[in-house]
Amino acid sequence: MSVRDATAFTTSDARGFGRVDTWVFDLDNTLYPSDARVWPQVDERITLYVMQLYGLDGISARALQKYFYHRYGTTLKALMTEDRVDPHSFLDFAHDIDHSTIKLDEALGAAIERLPGRKLILTNGSRRHAERVADKLGILNHFEDVFDIAAADFVPKPERVTYERFLDRHGVDPQRSALFEDIARNLVVPHDLGMATVLVVPPILDPFRESFEQEAVQEPHIDHITSDLAGFLQTCVLPQTGTNAG
Structure with missing residues (x-):
């Protein structure tokens, strides 16, 4: 079974989630599936x-x-x-788009709600875009805040200064945090800083995105790969946290 076909793939020396108390999610192509358009x-x-x-x-x-x-x-x-x-x-x-294509994701909402600790969105998009999309997914109220491109002084990921600014702004200890992201190169710096990293890939290639953005790359800076974020949280993350409450 290929990495893309698998619900989850974990490297032999991957960082786990037992000590994680801050959960950080990219927005676009991470928190919603490609069929949300x-x-x-x-x-x-x-x-x-x-x-x-x-x-x-x-x-x-x-x-x-x-x-x-x-x-x-x-x-x-x-x-x-x-x-x-x-x-x-x-x-x-x-970001002036039609949001009616986004469906409520009850499974994802339930999984994120159960994660113990803080939950934050880190995006190269705008706060308004992130909030509108997360609201349609039914997950907005699970997040403490959104760190958007304006908060990053318009310096996008994967620049190191953006991650450092995010960690400082929100008082996040990278050694006790995990980042979920859909582009492999955006996980290099976070892993170097000490974060557990999860690459979220689509179950099938999305023709509207470039292929390099969707690669299920097995590299040292990627601890885990999944094509099903909600399933991964339920089966791989939550059992390590030892809690049933958010």
Whole structure:
């Protein structure tokens, strides 16, 4: 059975969850499944923003957007660097999407509620976007706070300073925390800082995302891999915590 087909994969020397008291989750493509159709909408909105900003056709705008993404890590960082775009207006535009495609996830909500300790969202998106998506999933009230791209001074993951700023802002001990994230490279620094790391991959490849973003990478900085976040929390995480209450 491949890693992608498995509900969970754990390395032989993986960090466990017995000492974890702070649970940190990325938002996009981590807390919701690909069939929620959230990210394709955001991605299309970003392309449209680039089209309108530079007067390009769709194909050219898409190519420029992806060039920006690979060079700067996010299109927003590129636009701020290249053209001093106002980040707040960009985020408002990019996240103006239809949320009706997001379904209530009772299993995920129940699992997150049972996690002992604090729960936080760490995202390269905006607070408003994170809160609206989490609310539709039925999990918003389980989280203490959202650390968004504005709180990171618009420096995106995987920059080390962003994680350090997050840990300092919320008083998080990385040795007693775990991070759930859908992009492997975004787990390098957290693991180096001492966090237990979980890579969340889609059960099947999402054609709206680049393949490298969905790789079930088996690397030293990744302790666990799962294609079913709720199932992983229920079967692999909660038994280690020794508690049935959040």
